Amino acid sequence: MEMAAVTPSQCPCNFLVEPTMPITVQFKRGKISGSISNLPAFPGASSGFRTLRCSPHHSPSLVDNGENCHKASKKENVSRELLHSTSWDVPCAVLPVGTVSGVPKVNAELTGLLEAIGHCTDIKQLKQIHAHMLRTSLFFDPFATSKLITASALSLFSSLSYAHKVFKQIQHPNLYTWNTLIRAYASSSDPTQSLLIFLEMLYSCPEFPNKFSYPFVIKAASVLKALKFGRVLHGMAIKASLGSDLFILNSLVHFYGSCKDLDLAHRVFTKIQRKDVVSWNSLINAFTQGGSPEGALHLFKEMEVNNVKPNNITMVGVLSACTKMLDLEFGSWICSYIKRNDLSVDLTLNNAMLDMYIKCGRIEDAKKIFNEMPEKDIVSWTTMIDGYAKLGSYDQARLVFCAMPHQETAAWNALISAYEQNGKPKEALSLFHELQHSTIAKPNEVTLVCALSACAQLGAMDLGGWIHVYTKKHGIKLNCHLTTSLIDMYAKCGDLDKALEVFYSVEQKDVYVWSAMIAGLAMHGCGRAALDLFSRMLEDDVIPNGVTFTNVLCACSHAGLVNEGKYIFNQMESLYGVVPGVKHYACMVDILGRAGLLDEAVALIEKMPILPSASVWGALLGACRLHGSVELAEQACNSLLELDPGNHGAYVLLSNMYAKAGKWDSVSHLRKLMRDSGLKKEPGCSLIEVKGIVYDFFVGDNSHPFSQKIYSKLDEILVRLKSIGYEPNKSQVLQLVEEDDLMEHALNLHSEKLAIAFGLISIEASQPIRIVKNLRVCGDCHSVAKLISGLYDREILLRDRYRFHHFRGGKCSCMDYW
DNA sequence: ATAGGGTTAG
Numbered sequence: 001m002e003m004a005a006v007t008p009s010q011c012p013c014n015f016l017v018e019p020t021m022p023i024t025v026q027f028k029r030g031k032i033s034g035s036i037s038n039l040p041a042f043p044g045a046s047s048g049f050r051t052l053r054c055s056p057h058h059s060p061s062l063v064d065n066g067e068n069c070h071k072a073s074k075k076e077n078v079s080r081e082l083l084h085s086t087s088w089d090v091p092c093a094v095l096p097v098g099t100v101s102g103v104p105k106v107n108a109e110l111t112g113l114l115e116a117i118g119h120c121t122d123i124k125q126l127k128q129i130h131a132h133m134l135r136t137s138l139f140f141d142p143f144a145t146s147k148l149i150t151a152s153a154l155s156l157f158s159s160l161s162y163a164h165k166v167f168k169q170i171q172h173p174n175l176y177t178w179n180t181l182i183r184a185y186a187s188s189s190d191p192t193q194s195l196l197i198f199l200e201m202l203y204s205c206p207e208f209p210n211k212f213s214y215p216f217v218i219k220a221a222s223v224l225k226a227l228k229f230g231r232v233l234h235g236m237a238i239k240a241s242l243g244s245d246l247f248i249l250n251s252l253v254h255f256y257g258s259c260k261d262l263d264l265a266h267r268v269f270t271k272i273q274r275k276d277v278v279s280w281n282s283l284i285n286a287f288t289q290g291g292s293p294e295g296a297l298h299l300f301k302e303m304e305v306n307n308v309k310p311n312n313i314t315m316v317g318v319l320s321a322c323t324k325m326l327d328l329e330f331g332s333w334i335c336s337y338i339k340r341n342d343l344s345v346d347l348t349l350n351n352a353m354l355d356m357y358i359k360c361g362r363i364e365d366a367k368k369i370f371n372e373m374p375e376k377d378i379v380s381w382t383t384m385i386d387g388y389a390k391l392g393s394y395d396q397a398r399l400v401f402c403a404m405p406h407q408e409t410a411a412w413n414a415l416i417s418a419y420e421q422n423g424k425p426k427e428a429l430s431l432f433h434e435l436q437h438s439t440i441a442k443p444n445e446v447t448l449v450c451a452l453s454a455c456a457q458l459g460a461m462d463l464g465g466w467i468h469v470y471t472k473k474h475g476i477k478l479n480c481h482l483t484t485s486l487i488d489m490y491a492k493c494g495d496l497d498k499a500l501e502v503f504y505s506v507e508q509k510d511v512y513v514w515s516a517m518i519a520g521l522a523m524h525g526c527g528r529a530a531l532d533l534f535s536r537m538l539e540d541d542v543i544p545n546g547v548t549f550t551n552v553l554c555a556c557s558h559a560g561l562v563n564e565g566k567y568i569f570n571q572m573e574s575l576y577g578v579v580p581g582v583k584h585y586a587c588m589v590d591i592l593g594r595a596g597l598l599d600e601a602v603a604l605i606e607k608m609p610i611l612p613s614a615s616v617w618g619a620l621l622g623a624c625r626l627h628g629s630v631e632l633a634e635q636a637c638n639s640l641l642e643l644d645p646g647n648h649g650a651y652v653l654l655s656n657m658y659a660k661a662g663k664w665d666s667v668s669h670l671r672k673l674m675r676d677s678g679l680k681k682e683p684g685c686s687l688i689e690v691k692g693i694v695y696d697f698f699v700g701d702n703s704h705p706f707s708q709k710i711y712s713k714l715d716e717i718l719v720r721l722k723s724i725g726y727e728p729n730k731s732q733v734l735q736l737v738e739e740d741d742l743m744e745h746a747l748n749l750h751s752e753k754l755a756i757a758f759g760l761i762s763i764e765a766s767q768p769i770r771i772v773k774n775l776r777v778c779g780d781c782h783s784v785a786k787l788i789s790g791l792y793d794r795e796i797l798l799r800d801r802y803r804f805h806h807f808r809g810g811k812c813s814c815m816d817y818w
Numbered sequence: 819a820t821a822g823g824g825t826t827a828g
Contacts, residue, residue, distance in 0.1 A: 146819075154820095179820060215821045250822040281823040316824040323825095351825040379826045386827070413827055421828095449828045481828050 109136065110144055117147050122157050130166060145170050146177045153184035160188050175207040179216060186220040194220030195229060209236070211245050218251040222258040230255045234268075250278045257286020262295070277311055285317040293321035297330060312338075312349045319352040328360035351379045358387035382414035389418025394427070409441040417450040425454035426694065429463065443470075445482055452485035459772035459799060461493035462692040468502075478502075480510040487513065491520030494770045494797035494804060511542050519551040524804045525813045527559020546578050553587035557594065558803055558814070565591040586615040593623020598632060614644040625653055633657050645677070649775075686751035687772040690762045697758070700749040706758065713757040721787050728780055752781045756788060756796060768795035776801050786812050 113129065120126045130148060133139040145166070153163035167173060167181055178201045185193040198217040201209065209217075214237050221230035230252075237248050249272045256265035265286040272279050280303045287296035300318045303310060310318075315338055322331035335353055338345060350373050357366035370376070370384055381404050388397035401407065401415050412435045419428035432451045435443055443451070448467055455464035468486055471478065478486070483506050490499035503509075503517045514537040521530035534552050537544065544552075549572050556565030569588050572578045580588075585608055592601040601620055605612050617640035624633035637654045640647060651674050658666040686697045695704065704710060718726075752773050759769035777785075777800040789796050790810025798805040806813035 143819085150820085176820065183820070210820095212820050219822080245821095247822045252822095254823060276822095278823045283823095285823065311823095313824045320825070346824095348825050353825095355825065377825095381826090383826050410827070417827060446828050453828085485828080 109138060110141060113138055113144055114147055117151050120151055120155070120157075123152070123159055123162065126151055126157075126162075134169075139169070140171075142172070142174045142177070146174065146180065149173075149177050149180050153180055158184070160184055164193075173205065175201075175205060175210060175213070178205055179210075179212050182213065182220070183216040186216050186223070191220040191223040195224070195226065208240060211242050211248060214242060214245070214248045215251040218248070218255050222251075222255040225259050227259040227261065230259065244273060246272065246274065246276065246279070250276075250282050253279060253282040253286060257282065257290055260290045262286060262290045262292060265290075275306075275308065277308055277314065280308055280310075281313050281317060284314060284321075288317050288321040288324065293324040296321035297325075297327075310343075312343050312346060315343060316349055316352045319349075319356045323352075323356045323359045326360055328356075328362065331356040331360060332365075347373075347375050347377055347380075351377070351383060354380060354383050358383060358390075361391075363387055363391060363393075378408060378410045382410055385411065385414040386418055389415065389422060392422065394419070394424075407438070407441055409435075409444050409447060412438075412441055413444075413446045413450060416447060416454075420450045420454045420457070423457075425457040428454040429458070429460070445476065445479060448476070449481050449485045452482075452489045456485075456489040456492040457772075458689070458694050459493050459687050459770055460689045460692075460694050461490070461495060461770060462689055464489040464493060465498075466692075478506050478508075480508055480513050483509070484512045484516045487516040487520055491516070491523060492772075492799060494768065494799060494806070496520060496524050496526075509540075509542070511537075511545050511548060514540075514542055515545070515548040515551050518548065518555060522551055522555030522558055522803075523799075524806065525558050527555045527561050527564075530555035530559075531561070531564060544576055544578065546581055546584070549576075549578055549580075550583045550587060553584060553591065557587055557591045560595060562591055562595045562597070582610055582613040582616060585610075585612065586619045589616055590619040590622070593620055594626060596623075596627050598623060598627060598629060602632070612639070614640050614647065617643070618647075618650070621650060621653055625657055628657070628660070630657055630661055630663075648674075684751045685774045686755040688755040688759055689770065690759070695755075695758065697751040697754040699751050701751065701754055704754075704758070706761070709761060710754055710757045713761050714753060717757060717760075717784075717788060720791060721784065724787070724791065726783070726787055750778060750781050752777060752798060753784060756785060759796070760788075760792065760794065765794065768797050770797045771799070773798060773800045777805060782812065782816075786810055 113133065116129055117126070120129065126148070130139075133144060133148065138144050149163055149167055149170075152158055152166055153160055163181065163184060167177065170177065173181075178197070182194045182197050182201070185191060185197060188194075194217055198209070198213070198220075201213075214233060218230060218233055220226075221233060234252055237243055237245070237252075242248055249268055252268045253265050253272075256262075256268060265283060269275070269279060269283045280299065284296045284299050284303075287293065287299060296317060300310070300314070300321075303314070315334060319331060319334055322328075322334060335356075337343075338349070338353075343349075350369060354366050354369050354373075357363070357369065366384065366387060370380065373380060381400065384400045385397045388394070388400060397415060397418060401411055404411050412431070416428050416431050416435070419425070419431060428450060432443070432447065432454070435441060435447065448471065452464055452467055455461070455467070464486075467489075470476075471482065476482070483502060486502045487499045490496070490502060499517065499520045503513070506513070514533070518530045518533050518537075521527075521533060530552065534544070534548070534555075537548075549568070552568055553565055556562070556568070565588065569580065569584065572580050572584065585604065588604055589601045592598075592604065598620075601623060605616060605620065608616075617636045621633055621636040621640060624630070624636060633654055637650050640650045644650075651670055655667050655670045658664070658670065684699050688695050688697070697704070701707075702711075752771055755771045756769060759771065763769055777798060782805065785796050785798060785805065785807045787810065788794065789807035793809075796805075796807040798807065803814065
């Protein structure tokens with residue numbers, strides 16, 4: 001092959017030409033940018049680029065015309081910046097013009113070069129070869145450049161941005177080269193690039209995508225859950241007569257599974273002529289991940305019937321299904337099946353078995369596997385840590401943590417999240433502080449999400465705010481998880497404005513972000529605003545899920561919006577396909593019950609297609625208290641205690657109702673019952689954060705260093721309140737059982753009162769006093785807080801178990817409706 | 819010359 005020397009004008013990238021000898025490698029910082037919308041129509045498309053969208057003509061025949069197609073997620077939006085700028089240096093311009101006028105001995109050199117590429121062990125060596133190729137015109141050999149791309153995109157030392165820049169230097173990349181880049185990006189951190197490069201290839205590569213191109217690009221679509229895009233790919237593959245390629249079909253099964261479209265996944269699967277083990281694995285995993293583990297197990301059995309031999313990957317999927325169903329029996333059977341059939345057990349499979357035993361409560365079996373594992377990775381360790389933590393064996397969890405060879409961030413996260421999720425937020429935060437002193441690990445997004453959640457539980461807004469600042473300072477972009485946690489933290493700490501500020505400051509809002517904001521508004525009693533936000537969310541084409549509806553209904557309940565609640569509840573399934581769960585029913589019972597529609601609430605419970613949970617009966621019980629229906633309360637209480645015998649609150653509520661009705665016999669009977677059952681109540685506890693430290697107060701607490709001052713402040717308060725006509729709410733004395741069994745007369749010792757008194761002496765008057773209480777606020781404390789807010793002109797934010805009470809100027813945001 | 823399927827934590 002004749003090859004001319006490259007002159008500047010021919011150089012594909014218009015790089016500077018350096019005319020000096022010996023050869024020096026110049027680096028140029030390049031920024032590649034552009035947008036997919038700049039791409040002209042690709043050849044063969046009748047109406048340009050638009051046909052790439054989900055149009056009936058390009059849709060696979062088995063798919064209907066898009067009615068079932070879910071709204072596109074933002075990730076599918078390919079019209080965004082084509083490529084990130086990168087900081088990789090690419091050799092260029094190494095042609096000493098005029099000195100390499102002769103044609104290099106391409107063939108001889110080529111062989112050596114290809115070998116050299118194969119022997120590269122780092123990017124530096126590769127760059128040297130790259131430079132050499134540019135110098136000798138070998139860069140014009142398609143085979144050689146392909147190898148170069150492969151090495152830079154897929155080897156151990158690979159750098160995708162480097163590969164991409166090399167790619168840009170190639171004048172006519174061949175299909176193989178395109179495929180390589182698409183493949184590399186599919187499993188990178190930025191799979192959107194795969195889709196973009198695929199589109200670019202359609203336009204600028206003379207060859208059509210082949211049977212290799214599709215699996216790569218479909219994989220990228222799977223990661224992105226780009227349902228529309230993937231459907232178009234499916235259609236294109238069929239048009240290209242590749243519709244029966246096993247690899248492509250398997251990719252598609254996996255793809256539809258990733259998009260949670262089990263129906264389509266299954267339909268593609270049934271069209272596969274000769275299903276192999278990968279086909280089955282893809283579908284089994286689609287069912288496992290897509291919320292139908294039962295289906296996955298069924299498929300596994302069917303697979304056996306069809307004489308397809310399962311492999312280790314099958315077992316991972318099936319075990320994962322058992323784990324999701326907490327089916328220990330089947331899970332153990334699988335473990336023995338693996339042994340019996342001598343399947344190869346690798347790290348992932350061991351981890352899957354580990355996880356199954358742990359989730360099914362068999363820590364000893366898990367431990368045995370763990371100890372015998374020849375190789376452990378971060379997943380193995382964190383699974384064990386989490387297992388112990390979930391059992392409350394924190395010492396064991398810590399022991400495993402300490403035994404780890406590297407305490408990477410993920411390990412810290414396992415421990416922190418375990419504490420945070422098991423009601424130990426203080427411990428979680430103290431670990432978070434410990435982590436900040438670690439030299440090995442640094443907090444990452446996950447850590448911050450856990451820490452924020454712990455802050456939210458404690459009402460620790462100073463620390464929560466500090467974490468917010470931390471993200472800004474360290475340039476940590478707010479992903480949806482972080483945004484959700486921040487909104488939740490600010491809302492639960494009582495700063496609704498800050499929560500809204502975060503909400504409006506971010507561009508990316510997924511359904512969880514919206515739902516968190518709706519929940520925030522709901523807990524602050526802004527029911528209307530929550531509903532408005534819900535409408536805006538729908539206008540924004542965000543599809544609501546079960547969480548969203550729980551929050552929306554909760555908003556209705558706190559604001560007494562009965563008709564709105566009913567309306568939305570009725571639309572859930574019919575319009576949005578969200579089957580009402582037990583939480584939604586509980587909300588509805590609450591909405592109806594509060595409004596006094598007790599009969600309607602009972603009727604709803606009676607026609608529930610699922611078993612009512614304790615929370616449903618609890619809601620009814622609460623409504624009975626509000627409306628003084630003792631008989632119904634007895635029924636509700638019985639049903640509740642059947643499901644949740646340790647529910648102290650139910651006894652208290654009923655006993656208070658008996659007391660109010662003067663049924664003292666029943667009161668003492670109930671109390672005896674409680675004593676006999678050895679029921680321990682959750683002690684009332686109020687938290688208050690002062691200067692970054694969270695203080696907790698229990699009833700009659702005098703452990704605080706300023707205890708003396710707090711009690712004298714409390715005395716002062718009560719004197720002042722009485723002077724303006726306050727009388728302790730005697731009826732609330734009856735509720736003392738909820739606060740403390742022994743000190744019936746000690747209304748004044750309620751933890752929230754202590755916390756308020758402490759707040760008054762230790763927090764500047766300009767700042768609100770924020771308190772978090774673990775139980776529902778009692779009526780007397782509620783009136784006292786109202787009075788204090790007026791008398792002392794202080795803002796008090798009290799979060800109780802159910803909602804926020806925002807006291808200001810003698811009034812409460814709940815309008816005494818809680 | 820190239821391919822498809824897997825585990826944990828938010």
